[in-house]
Amino acid sequence: MYANHQDQQILPGDFFLPFGGRLSENNRWVQLSYLIPWRRVEQEYSKHFSKDVRGGRAVSVRMALGALIIQEREGFSDRHLVQHITENPYLQYFIGLPAYQEEPPFDPSLLTHFRKRLGPDVINQVNEWIVQAGLKDEQNGDDDQNNNEPPRESGQSEVNSQSKAEVQEPQTHQGKLILNATCTPADIAYPTDLSLLNRAREKLEDIIDTLHAPHKGEVKKPRDRRRQARRDYLRTAKNRKPSRAEIRKSVGRQLRYVARNLKFIEQLVHCTPLMALSRRQYRDLLVIGELYRQQREMYQSRSHRVDDRIVSIAQPDVRPIVRGKAKANVEFGAKVSISVVEGYTLMERTSWDSFNEGSTLIESVERYVERFGYYPETILADKIYRTRENLQYCKDHGIRMSGPKLGRPPKQVDREQKKMEQQDMGERNAVEGKFGEGKRIYGLGLIRTRVRQTSETVIAIQLLIMNLEKRLRLLFLLILGELFGTDFGTTVVIA
Incomplete structure (x- = not known):
């Protein structure tokens, strides 16, 4: 269940600190919070959830997007991100919490869901809103950052009114x-034909073990010769300067080992269905089948080019x-x-x-x-x-x-x-x-990130952060201009 979070952004002075004091309005995370159109993103984010009242309440868009911005801006891992948010009141204010809390706001495993839920389309739309408002502010020479409402929304409404x-x-x-x-x-890792085939062979051996396990002691296990295949691979991999003929010979051997294992799997499927495999193993089996076809085609034609070439079993989209x-x-x-x-x-x-x-x-x-x-x-x-x-x-x-x-x-x-x-x-x-x-x-x-969609989301967030940093530098120069009576706005536009 997702409930819209339409509460207005609180001021830093209203953020409750149990140990006393108040947040500084000049802090970078406070200033960044004014530059993001939280309400507009809320409308886009809520489309991905059903209106069913059953189930737990989903995390707000400010917490999801804010956490991803902090992570990519500071380079934290998922676990370290949650630890830093738990320890830093400014980060908690940035993700929309009304008061400091000692408990983690969410589990680190939810960050993967945040990247999937938001997606690159939503992030790119937010990025365009930020750019349009930034250009409008630079043209007007107005410093709208002192308002309680994010200046992004007012700028975007006028652009969309055309x-x-x-x-x-x-x-x-x-x-x-x-x-x-x-x-x-x-x-x-840097892909080579030999290393890819060796990795494929190892994964196929694990799949053979999984399919044979229910019939252990009843059916003879296929003779996959994994020790000999490992020795053949290391003989070439540990050679500092193997010749082309030696590499080709080793690739041919690994191709035959992979073909042999694929044949064994076809035989074991008659006894054990593929549903016995995990999702990762089933996905790897499909990828390895295509990888073997490509490598065999290149080996037979003595070329190193093929359409949609797979360079990673874990990330076949690369x-x-x-x-x-x-x-x-x-x-x-x-x-x-x-x-x-x-x-x-x-x-x-x-x-x-x-x-x-x-x-x-x-x-x-x-x-x-x-x-x-x-x-x-x-x-x-x-x-x-x-x-x-x-x-x-x-x-x-x-x-x-x-x-x-x-x-x-x-x-x-x-x-x-x-x-x-x-x-x-x-x-x-x-x-x-x-x-x-x-x-x-x-x-x-x-x-x-390892999934195609989450990787595209991370790339979009990086561009969004670069634009936020530019707007933050613009705000800093405008403040300097007010203090020293100098117009720094033109400098920012040229930069």
Whole structure:
């Protein structure tokens, strides 16, 4: 059962502390609590629950979303997150508790359900509300953070009040849209054909043991030769510089061991149904079946390429993403396409399969129009976005796209054009800075969740936190401007 939590946000001074004192209004968690549209998220969150009065009361959206923001911002594990919330009154205020309590507000196991319940769609919607309100505050030069109500809701209502005609047929161009894509690596070991087949063989051996257990002593156990298979694997794995012929020979052996085990499982199924397996074992069996097919196809064709290649049995959704970087030519994880508008980061597309990011330009521009009600003046992107289709689309809609014209370069260099290209290149580096900020500080460099949906939720939360941090820096500079009589707002817009 879920009950709507429509209570107004309490002030820090009203938060009850049993040991005396009061919370500081200048604390970062207090300020962050004013930047999130809790009521709007409550409406989206409540859609995932039934109206049945039976059952326990679900956790409020503020507690669920607030806990996930704290976890990704500070890098806590599930258990450590609950411990820190229990010990810190500011964190308890941030997740919506009215008073300090010594008992944990929820069990650590609920965090997985929080990530599944909210999902990337809800998080991306919250992120757009925050960005729209932030841009509105920067344009108006107003500091709405001293109000008791989150400033996000008032900003979003005015943006949404535009008519559909204004959104479908914008008459003005405003702002710059920066586009780029990156890979968010998953927390998996570097995959090789030999290691994947060895891991598959070990899992199949456990499945054989489970299926044979009910008939132990009655039916002879299949001879899977696991000790010999282990020795064959280690002979090559422990070799520092095995030759290609040796690796191929070892891969062929492991393929035969896996095929032998799969055949034994087909025989055991006639005696013991697959329902005897756990959910994880049944899922691994399905993944290994596809993995064996792919590895056998590559082994027979003497190639290392196959469609939808599996690189992890535990996370079969992960795909190799070729990025061509100096540090790592291939990364393993979800590919994320983002846009940057006035320093704010927005999600454009998340895919576990590799895609050409140039194909996302048109839909990114259309989404820009839906968000803000007008086309961008300029699009800053690298060469892969400069296709004939994209250039023609920008020309038809009066949008300038960065970079030189297609075709042979002119004999005489236009200095003004060259200067503009260099300026565009410098401004486009802002998106690279966002990638570096997300990967080095907020955890985009290594996604530790193991399920596809929860991984997408974590990626969306990372972008949301980056925008919240930008708004928090804006608030800090506006406070400095009031203290010293200097206008720091323009500095924030340029940054």
